[in-house]
Amino acid sequence: MASLDGPTHGKAVICTDLAEPSFVPSLFYRLTGLSQFDTVNLNLCTHLIYMDVSFTRITDFSNPWPYVTSDYSHVQILRKRYPHLKISLGILNDANDLANIASDQISLQKFIKSALDFVLNNNLDGLNLYWNYLDWNIYDKSSAKANILTLVMELSNRFKHRQLLLTSAFAEHTTETFEEIYDYVEMSKYLDFMHFNKLQKVDAIIKLGVPPSKIIIEFNTKTLSDRVAQFMLTDLYSFMNSFKVFLKYNEICDLLSTNEVISKVYDANTEQMVAHYVDGKSNKMHSISYESTYTLANKTRRAMRHNLGGVSVNNIDADDSKGRCKIETDTFDDFVTNSNVTLNIPIRRDPTFPLLRTINEAIVLALDEMGQPPKPIDNKISSRKQSNNVPTWDTLLANFIDSF
Template sequence: MLIKSVFIILLVGLFCQTSYAKDNCPTRKPVICYWASWAVYRPGQGAHKIENIDPSYCTHIIYTFAGIDMDGKLTSLDNHNDIVNGGYKKIVALKESNPCLKVMLAIGGWNEGSEKYSLLAETEESRKKFAEDVSRLMINYGFDGFDVDWEYPTQRGGIPADKENFVALLRALKERLKPRNRILSIAVSASVAVSKQAYDIEAICREIDFVSLMGYDMQATNATSIHSPLKLESSDPDDRETLDQIVYYYKSQGCPTQKIILGVPAYGRSFTLQNPQNNHVGAAVLGVGREGTFTREAGFLGYNEICDLKRTRSDWRNEYLERNAAVYGSINKLWVSYDDPKTIVAKAQYVLEENLGGMMIWSIDTDDFKGRCGQSAYPLLQAINKGLGNQLPSSFSHVDF
């Protein structure tokens, strides 16, 4: 009898400890971390696996991407990586080391296009069927939420009705996910021009928990330019789009400020200069820059690739633009605009000043995740948390589930 009583007391104590741990997560501004699942295939030091993720830096981690087939059925885009190799299960298991972490699955992305999503959103039957698929997958793998990255309604093969149908799709997802306490979010273009055509902003913000503004890839194509400008520099043309403008537009359209998440890049956009001596913003170019060793995409360099160049080349030159909250660097004919810890902190300060909901980063696998260029790993993620004033827990290992 005594042994039984002690056992019950121990169980109650463990329950109370567990409940306390779950209900007393540190108060932090949301840091939404996208992870590109294809990063596992990058060569050498650029390969990024789930085991490389430090879950203490993020409040939310979003696994990218799932997709849909032509029948509107939710599907894995890489069955070997996601299912056979256990990608979905491994990413969700990160909650064991950080019980406060929310792990989500994203659908869509640029390469998925828009036409299939336009068809999916067109009828009530297809929307409800899709929402049921999503709900079942959330439960099956233990995801905490679902992120919709349709690029973009009404465009790239879409139809005008997409603007209204997108709201209806989000409403169908919300009806299935909310009763089971799942998060629903979206990622949207940071272009005001695109947003006016694609989104009924007040309506979509009613249906979702947060909206991530994809604050990057805003560069010109015919000359060097900053791809993630916060505000206008005095030398910028008046029609230059900035992050400040898209934030103001979302506010003006009735989206609650706390639902707006400002996205920042962990990569740069590069060009090949016509003349290495003319290396300022607006300089003439021959085209996009050469591909990086790890990411292997022309015109794109991960922050880890950029800081490798800075570390190994004494002739690398940086220039900071204070109002853009951006930096550009050049070496010979290579020119690249990007964010570093200094500019990330400046953007985090803007988030606090504007009382936005938090920050998002695309994507953690191109941060300096091995600490090759500094004293510690993930300098951009650290800068986000520092700028937002987030206190990082020293360890979650004491929490016992």
């Protein structure tokens, strides 16, 4: 599954994190000489996307690289420590900036040359483009669509010549049809991977003709907190944490272990666990939705059943690097075991990095399950967890398979 040379199951496990973390962690790393990647076991990943937020401050996007302020020196350390790891630069920006570059050949070639030089000079393995339209309605859709395809084609030609990776992540758009925004099928011919964050969207993309092996499903492991600033001025820790917008997995564990949990159920609508608890200080009821090892195992299983190229984990520093969370015993409850299928369900002994370990283990189990003889599949979520009667994607997929 995973070794000192990385995962061995043959699927991509793409780990993503910011080159510039938020202020307090960034200050800590600079004072100690460490980086956020020193707290992550990248042997559990096949790829690392290094998202550089400094690209959002660019004024001349045809030559953005002088504006990059992040420190890339520790990439060389990662390269030595994890020789199997493919490290790509990820850039975040309004897609219209990129589309405009491709509308002018001089700007386009300038951008491609500077991108190639930057990747090579920093010993990176590729580039990940994050497509996002801040306001899609103000753009000429047909020309923007064509320009984006041109940019991808030109980049791919130059990158493949150097055996570099070119991947893309696509933001969620709700008002436009898929074909209206991007030419997914043509883009798939030039991209190594295409990242999406909704399995429903993946289904539609596959129907258009995009090879499943090119598709990566994204999991976001940071959780949005619903807590309002409630603190005592004498409690510095509570004061600092009252401003936290996102919680890491180990912080959720701490939250639920130090407060009275009323219920913990699986929500089929969000496909996440939902915990209802009473705050010990305010005595008020709160709820929080989050990814558990149970939800990630089932989502990974569905991705494998779609024959996707792999999974992507956003914010890998949100995993429990110190093993502070109790080992969950229900992680693989929904994996099928009957007389026709024998699965070697792993017994978790190492409490560190439970989310990344679960994803890798779930990939192995799902591939093993799929490789065994056909059998009736019961994909219903455990009744003790189900919070409503909305069918899950596991159930819908199983019914679809059984109909043939």
